[in-house]
Amino acid sequence: MDVLDIARWQFGIITVYHFLFVPLTIGLTAVIAGLETAWVRTGKEDYLRLTKFFGKLFLINFAIGVVTGIVQEFQFGMNWSDYSRFVGDIFGAPLAVEGLLAFFLESTFLGLWIFGWDKLPRGLHAATMWLVHLGTLASSWFILAANSWMQHPVGYRYNPDTGRAELTDFWAVMFNRVQLVTFPHVVMAAYMTAGAFLLGVSAYLYMKKKHEADRPLYHRAIRIGAAVTLLAGLGVAITGDLQGKVMTEVQPMKMAAAEGLYETSSSCAPFSVFTVGTPDGKEEKFAVTVPCLLSFLGTGSVDGEVQGINPLREQYVAQYGDDPTTKAFTDGDYTPVIPVTYWSFRFMMGLGFFGAGGAALILWLTRRGRTPGVRWLGTLGLSLPIAITLASSWGWIFTEMGRQPWVVFGLMTTESGVSPGVSTFEAATSLIVLTLLYAVLAVIEVKLLVTYVKKGAEPFEEPPLVKVGGSDDDRPLTFAY
Amino acid sequence: MELTTVWFALIAVLWVGYFCLEGFDFGVGMLLPVLARDDTERRVMINTVGPVWDGNEVWVLVAGGATFAAFPEWYATLFSGFYLPLLLILVALIVRGLAFEYRHKRPDATWQGRWDLALIIGSVVPSLLWGVAFANIVAGVPIGADKEFTGSLLTLLNPFGLLGGLVTLSLFATHGAMFVALKTDGEIRHRARDLAVRIGVVAAVLAVVFLLWTQLRTGTALTAVVFAAAAAALVAGLVSARAGREGWAFIGTFVTIALAVVGLFLALFPDVMPSTTDTAFSLTTTNAAATAYTLKVMTWVAVVFTPIVLGYQAWTYWVFRKRIAVHHIPTPELADAR
Numbered sequence: 001m002d003v004l005d006i007a008r009w010q011f012g013i014i015t016v017y018h019f020l021f022v023p024l025t026i027g028l029t030a031v032i033a034g035l036e037t038a039w040v041r042t043g044k045e046d047y048l049r050l051t052k053f054f055g056k057l058f059l060i061n062f063a064i065g066v067v068t069g070i071v072q073e074f075q076f077g078m079n080w081s082d083y084s085r086f087v088g089d090i091f092g093a094p095l096a097v098e099g100l101l102a103f104f105l106e107s108t109f110l111g112l113w114i115f116g117w118d119k120l121p122r123g124l125h126a127a128t129m130w131l132v133h134l135g136t137l138a139s140s141w142f143i144l145a146a147n148s149w150m151q152h153p154v155g156y157r158y159n160p161d162t163g164r165a166e167l168t169d170f171w172a173v174m175f176n177r178v179q180l181v182t183f184p185h186v187v188m189a190a191y192m193t194a195g196a197f198l199l200g201v202s203a204y205l206y207m208k209k210k211h212e213a214d215r216p217l218y219h220r221a222i223r224i225g226a227a228v229t230l231l232a233g234l235g236v237a238i239t240g241d242l243q244g245k246v247m248t249e250v251q252p253m254k255m256a257a258a259e260g261l262y263e264t265s266s267s268c269a270p271f272s273v274f275t276v277g278t279p280d281g282k283e284e285k286f287a288v289t290v291p292c293l294l295s296f297l298g299t300g301s302v303d304g305e306v307q308g309i310n311p312l313r314e315q316y317v318a319q320y321g322d323d324p325t326t327k328a329f330t331d332g333d334y335t336p337v338i339p340v341t342y343w344s345f346r347f348m349m350g351l352g353f354f355g356a357g358g359a360a361l362i363l364w365l366t367r368r369g370r371t372p373g374v375r376w377l378g379t380l381g382l383s384l385p386i387a388i389t390l391a392s393s394w395g396w397i398f399t400e401m402g403r404q405p406w407v408v409f410g411l412m413t414t415e416s417g418v419s420p421g422v423s424t425f426e427a428a429t430s431l432i433v434l435t436l437l438y439a440v441l442a443v444i445e446v447k448l449l450v451t452y453v454k455k456g457a458e459p460f461e462e463p464p465l466v467k468v469g470g471s472d473d474d475r476p477l478t479f480a481y
Numbered sequence: 482m483e484l485t486t487v488w489f490a491l492i493a494v495l496w497v498g499y500f501c502l503e504g505f506d507f508g509v510g511m512l513l514p515v516l517a518r519d520d521t522e523r524r525v526m527i528n529t530v531g532p533v534w535d536g537n538e539v540w541v542l543v544a545g546g547a548t549f550a551a552f553p554e555w556y557a558t559l560f561s562g563f564y565l566p567l568l569l570i571l572v573a574l575i576v577r578g579l580a581f582e583y584r585h586k587r588p589d590a591t592w593q594g595r596w597d598l599a600l601i602i603g604s605v606v607p608s609l610l611w612g613v614a615f616a617n618i619v620a621g622v623p624i625g626a627d628k629e630f631t632g633s634l635l636t637l638l639n640p641f642g643l644l645g646g647l648v649t650l651s652l653f654a655t656h657g658a659m660f661v662a663l664k665t666d667g668e669i670r671h672r673a674r675d676l677a678v679r680i681g682v683v684a685a686v687l688a689v690v691f692l693l694w695t696q697l698r699t700g701t702a703l704t705a706v707v708f709a710a711a712a713a714a715l716v717a718g719l720v721s722a723r724a725g726r727e728g729w730a731f732i733g734t735f736v737t738i739a740l741a742v743v744g745l746f747l748a749l750f751p752d753v754m755p756s757t758t759d760t761a762f763s764l765t766t767t768n769a770a771a772t773a774y775t776l777k778v779m780t781w782v783a784v785v786f787t788p789i790v791l792g793y794q795a796w797t798y799w800v801f802r803k804r805i806a807v808h809h810i811p812t813p814e815l816a817d818a819r
Contacts, residue, residue: 063582066535067575073545074571077560084560085628088553089771096546097782103542104790107535108797115532119800164553167771170778419561421629426564437572441579448586469800476811480524481531481585 004418006427007079010434012400014071016393017438021065023392024385026140026187027194028058029133031228036126045460046217053457054198059114060448064441066107071434073099079427083407083417086327090156090167091146094174098142106135117463118478119470125463140190141183148179150408151399152250158411165411178250181243188235189352189392195228196355196384199362201453203381211456219366222381226363229384233356240352241297248298251409252307253316253334254402255298257341263308269294273346309335320410327412336404344398351391358384484776485766488551489753491783493746495547497739499540500611500649501656504738506534508657510577510604511650513597516661516676520590522669523597524810527581529664532801534581536794538574550779554628554769555753562622562630563614566637570607577603588813608653609646613637615742616645619695619749621763624756628764641694648691651684652741656734659718663727666806674722677730681719688715692741699748707747711740 001009032055039047073095076084084091109131116125149155155172156165167173202221205211211218248255256262259271271293276286292302299306316334323329358380365372407414463478464471509530517523530537549556560567576599584596620641623631658677662670692708700708718733749755753769756762770776 059582060586063579067578070538070542070574071571073542073549074560074567077545077549077556078564078567079561081557081561081629084549084557085553088549088556089775092546092548092550092553092556092771093775093779096543096550096779099539099543099546100782100786100790103539104536104794107539108533108790108794111532111534111536112797112800115801167775167778170774419557420627421631422561422564426568429565430568433568433572437575441575444579444583448583451587470803474808477528477805477809478811480528480810481581 001424001428003079003422003424003427004415006424006431007418007422008414010079010427010431011075012397013431014068014075014434014438016396017442018065018068018072019392019396020389021061021068023186023190023193023389024197025058025062025065026133026136026190027192027232028054028061028197029129029136030191031194031198031224032058033126033129033133035224036129040122040126046220048463049217049457049460050221054201055113056452057197057201057449060445060452062110064445068438078430079419079422080407080417081419081421083412085164086412086417087165087408090149090153090165090173093167093170094142094146094149098139102135102139102142104135106132106139109135115477115479118466118475120468121466122463124468137187140187144183144186145174145176145179147399148176148182149173150406151182151403152176152178153408153411165408177246181239181246185236185239185243186392188232188239189388189395191232192229192236192352192355193385193388193392195225195230195232196359196388197225199225199229199359200381200383200385203362204378204453205456207375207378208456214457215371217457219369219371222362222366226359226366229359229388230356230363233352233359236352237356240349244297245300248306251403253309253312253336254341254399255294256307256309256312257336257338257402258345258398259294259306260338260342261294261306261308262310264305264311265295265308266305267295267303268292269298269304269306271297275342309338327416328406328410330405330413330415332405332415334405336402341398341402344394344401348391348394348398351387351394355384355388355391358387484773484780485551485770486751487780488547488770488776489746489750489766492544492547492551493743495540495544496746497742499537499544500653500742501735501738502537502540503534504608504649504653505656505660506530506537507604507608507653508655508659509661510600510657511608511654512657512661512673512676513601516658516669516673518669520593521807521810524585525665525669525805525807526661527584527600528805528810529661531581533794533797535578536797538578547779551771551776552753552764552766552769553771555764558624558628558630558754558764558769559618562624562632563617563637565634566610566614570610573603573606573610575603577607585813604653605650608650612646612649613642615649615745616642616691616695618754619745620698621752621755621757623758624754624762624764625758626762628762628769631758644687644691644694648684648687648741651680651687652734652738655681655684656731656738659722659727659731659734662722663731664804666804669807670727670804674725674727674730677734678719678722681715681722681734685712685715685719688712688737688741692744695745695748701747704744704747707740707744711737711744714740 032051035047036051039051109128113128116128154176155169157168159166199222202218202225206215206218206222261269268291270289270291272287272289274288275284277284294306295304296302298304313334320328403409405413407417509526513523513526517526580596580600580603584593617637622636625631655677658673658680661673662677689712696705696708714733714736718730721733722730751766752763753766754764
């Protein structure tokens with residue numbers, strides 16, 4: 001393995017890992033803020049108990065999301081210094097703005113929320129969590145704008161004097177057409193994850209004899225969670241469909257790679273649900289296909305033309321492969337790794353549909369206050385947030401692997417972005433240290449989550465009524481580390 | 482003033498914010514085994530920074546992002562060049578951040594002891610290494626014609642760099658002790674004040690040597706004034722601490738750190754990363770900068786949002802203004818769960 005391979009593995013491992021925590025964080029801030037607001041407005045004890053219980057689980061999850069996020073920002077410079085030099089003028093701005101607008105908002109108001117139960121009036125306390133949620137949305141917006149630019153560069157010019165890409169239109173980057181469909185897709189997936197988490201944990205506790213007295217509480221939470229999962233799941237499907245259309249236009253190779261479609265299909269391209277083929281994916285031995293579905297996914301019409309991998313590769317070789325001095329040149333292939341794109345696309349969709357289907361089933365089972373007598377309710381419930389989180393992972397693996405060999409589509413290959421001055425030893429140390437550390441943290445995190453889930457929601461305890469800054473009496477803090 | 486100069490100044494401001502704020506978080510973390518006598522006192526210390534440490538840490542993320550956006554070449558050379566120290570800092574910041582959040586999650590002493598260790602190491606390592614990194618940036622490092630760093634880890638571990646590390650380490654320890662004295666009540670408050678003065682004297686000696694050395698290397702008349710003011714602020718802070726004026730004492734170390742950082746940036750200007758290979762290869766505010774358009778967009782964002790951020794961060798400190806004492810610490814969670 002050379003530095004390029006190591007850097008790519010590191011990026012893949014730590015980014016996928018980081019994003020295991022991100023959707024739940026984004027979604028749960030909204031769910032918790034909603035529950036707390038419901039408590040403030042109705043005074044129903046259940047809502048506060050759920051707020052506090054899921055707040056605790058949220059913090060266990062959030063902590064890892066935050067600390068692994070720092071690595072994200074640093075590794076562009078550490079492992080991808082030529083990429084950073086080439087695109088910094090455009091790519092750096094959303095990152096900086098993300099820090100200033102989003103990270104400060106999230107971290108400051110989360111501190112107020114965690115420690116503020118005896119320092120802030122109730123309405124204001126709930127508002128701090130809404131502000132945290134606003135911060136997560138702002139963060140998503142800017143980082144996805146940066147990523148969308150890598151998929152579909154706009155608002156820039158290439159300056160041959162400096163050999164860099166330069167920003168010419170900030171708003172074009174902020175409202176990139178890829179961004180406009182990616183942002184809602186990612187945010188909807190986050191709500192779906194959080195809804196399923198609320199549903200799954202509650203379904204698990206609902207089935208436990210130890211928590212029998214709290215069955216009405218968890219029944220309520222199951223219903224809320226299932227409704228959020230289904231509604232958001234619908235949003236994911238709609239925005240995913242829109243994404244497919246935009247992708248077919250701006251990155252036709254990625255759509256072809258999603259299906260493993262080698263030759264252009266002028267109309268009614270089929271979509272295979274499942275294929276057994278040769279290891280290189282070029283020959284199919286057995287497949288279950290839906291006629292015309294690929295044309296519909298890519299173009300919105302069953303008659304639409306979908307370009308194939310082979311003609312696109314020839315086109316890219318002619319377009320970019322003639323001048324080895326440019327950053328768009330590769331002597332390799334202008335095709336992504338087809339088995340990876342093919343299967344990641346299917347895993348994403350399959351796991352997503354499983355999540356939505358499970359939520360629909362549980363919503364039906366619990367209709368009109370019914371108490372489902374099925375023993376597998378808890379297991380199915382807990383599998384839903386896991387499935388949906390993995391669907392997000394596969395979605396990103398598809399998006400990023402489907403863009404290869406580019407790091408910035410049509411402009412810069414991944415191989416030309418790697419740091420030239422970093423040694424194999426340095427890169428390998430970083431990969432090994434971070435991977436091992438992350439593995440240990442995963443074990444600790446899961447164990448803590450299990451402990452706290454099993455404990456269930458605390459009994460209701462009325463928070464003190466205070467003005468800003470807390471009361472004057474000398475009582476112990478409501479919450480302390 | 483040119484926008485490149487404005488952004489050089491803004492990045493200096495971000496580092497000032499980071500070191501002045503996270504500096505005391507680090508100090509509190511590293512003094513955990515020294516100042517606290519038992520678990521409740523350790524929790525008193527941790528809770529003085531509990532609500533604010535994460536917001537304080539964001540300053541470094543914004544500093545990094547702003548460097549990426551405003552000076553991409555600086556960001557690329559610095560981060561790929563100072564690879565292993567930055568990796569160590571990252572690992573330290575990861576375990577330290579989790580220590581805050583996870584330490585109290587289990588009642589058993591082994592678990593808490595491990596997270597205490599994570600918090601201590603996670604505070605000492607970045608405190609030392611940020612100083613090493615900054616000293617090396619100011620002194621210059623080998624950079625080739627292609628703007629790439631050509632040294633190794635050992636290049637950075639020179640006497641000047643190591644002295645810089647000791648200065649930040651001892652200054653943050655002093656700053657942290659001042660913060661504990663300001664934010665706690667009871668015995669620990671007095672212990673913190675005494676300790677602040679004792680470490681502060683060491684920090685003062687190290688800082689004066691380091692700043693003098695910097696002054697002799699790359700100083701100007703202006704940096705001399707700023708460095709002298711930094712030293713004076715430190716002395717004033719220590720005198721205030723001895724007199725029991727904790728607010729003024731904390732302001733003293735705060736201003737010391739701020740002025741020291743400002744002075745280092747002034748000593749650096751107009752370079753951002755001088756090359757010791759050939760001054761022609763030095764990265765400067767001009768040759769490392771983004772385009773005027775990017776800087777203009779970023780300036781607007783900074784002008785509008787920085788005051789808002791400062792406003793709500795200040796408000797947070799006001800909300801959590803009360804001193805914490807041993808009797809404020811509630812029973813640990815899960816203590817009844819087994």
